[in-house]
Ligand code: HEM
Ligand code: SF4
């Protein structure tokens with residue numbers, strides 16, 4: 115049982131500021147995770163060489179791997195820091211903010227690009243009003259299962275963080291919004307907007323910009339079949355284009 | 363750019379890689395590997411292509427140069443919008459394949475430009491005097507140039523073959539032919555088989571021209587004249 119654990123953090127004082135590294139030593143406790151280590155540092159923000167510093171910033175909410183807000187690079191791996199157990203990590207534990215989103219401060223990033231992507235592909239059911247619309251359409255259990263596998267997405271951004279096509283030279287919206295496109299194109303009410311979603315994917319940044327590196331599906335903490343969604347959307351676009359050609 | 367046009371350009375790039383470029387690649391390596399039979403046999407295959415006469419430049423432009431130029435232009439644009447994730451803790455096959463698709467694309471670009479300029483534009487006007495099998499025999503056996511040409515053709519060829527075979531897998535994903543992980547895995551085996559066959563043809567062709575160059579008669583008038591005669595005699 116170690117007395118202390120070492121945590122190395124890539125810090126940044128604000129958007130556009132120069133990043134710098136700081137190392138901290140934290141008293142070990144059984145069953146610690148990265149967030150509890152960060153909380154120790156926040157309580158006593160003194161670096162390993164004894165310098166007093168500002169408490170590090172990070173995001174968290176659910177602490178049970180369902181909200182996605184605490185996502186960061188832990189020892190170079192994109193994952194949820196609340197689910198990263200210290201006992202299973204090599205030391206020093208290296209924490210870095212995601213690199214595909216603008217840094218707000220320290221380990222906190224601004225993932226609004228993901229919400230913009232969901233808006234672009236209209237990832238919702240087109241239902242309006244407060245009156246009772248009666249029961250929704252019936253969905254068979256297989257389709258329910260399929261839809262559930264996509265509904266688990268928590269917009270954590272891991273799939274974008276590891277995607278070679280998501281970077282400052284490319285407008286690609288990333289795998290998460292592609293999964294949600296398939297979810298809502300399958301949902302009986304969501305289907306009403308299916309062709310609008312397909313059109314939204316035809317421009318720069320749509321599914322066509324995926325380069326099939328398949329890293330997204332490897333890191334998704336919710337095991338969402340993202341590469342199946344990518345190819346399924348490719349197929350929907352193939353037929354959509356052929357159909358439109360003959361309808362015009 | 364209009365959304366539909368952007369989408370159609372992406373799909374055009376993907377389609378051109380397989381048809382006609384992939385089909386041409388297969389045919390091209392098949393013709394060249396026929397030199398393993400004899401220089402004479404190979405020159406007859408070349409003559410067959412030239413029997414298209416005035417149609418040949420049209421076929422070349424329509425099936426090779428224009429599709430290649432479009433695929434390269436779009437491919438360079440696409441390659442420049444990507445940023446490899448190799449070296450960032452993602453030790454997966456497809457992550458490497460993604461990076462290799464770009465690297466082999468750049469190697470293919472350099473090789474194809476050199477190859478076309480040298481043999482199609484600089485050498486072809488002299489083919490009735492120095493048939494291709496003779497030029498290639500010299501390139502692949504004469505020291506010291508062979509030390510450059512043999513590895514160049516091997517590496518350039520292998521790069522194009524990897525690029526095409528992996529491209530078949532991504533083509534099937536792009537168009538939604540192989541959707542689930544199992545069909546995508548099976549497609550890898552198909553692509554490996556295609557790659558193995560093309561590699562065999564490439565290596566056969568290189569060995570064939572080395573053999574021709576090592577022929578004791580190579581370079582003599584008695585060796586060259588019958589090859590010129592295949593194309594209707596020398597100038
Ligand atoms: C004989 C020459 C070539 C052949 C046969 C060929 C073939 C292919 C094929 C079949 C694909 C797959 C398309 C898809 O994923 O849907 C592809 C993709 C690609 N090619 Fe080529 N190619 C050739 C030359 C080049 C060159 C010179 C470049 C220049 C860099 C290039 C760049 C690319 C890129 C970047 C991709 C990936 C596209 C994507 O994933 O969206 N190719 N190629
Ligand atoms: S698809 Fe997976 S990795 Fe991507 S945002 Fe959703 S939960 Fe995170």
Ligand code: SF4
Pocket residue numbers: 273276277278279280288289323324325326327328329330331340341344
């Ligand atoms: S498959 Fe597409 S979306 Fe997923 S990591 Fe690769 S390029 Fe990105």
Ligand code: FES
Pocket residue numbers: 173174175176177178179180181182183184185194195196197
């Ligand atoms: S705090 Fe919600 S996933 Fe970690």
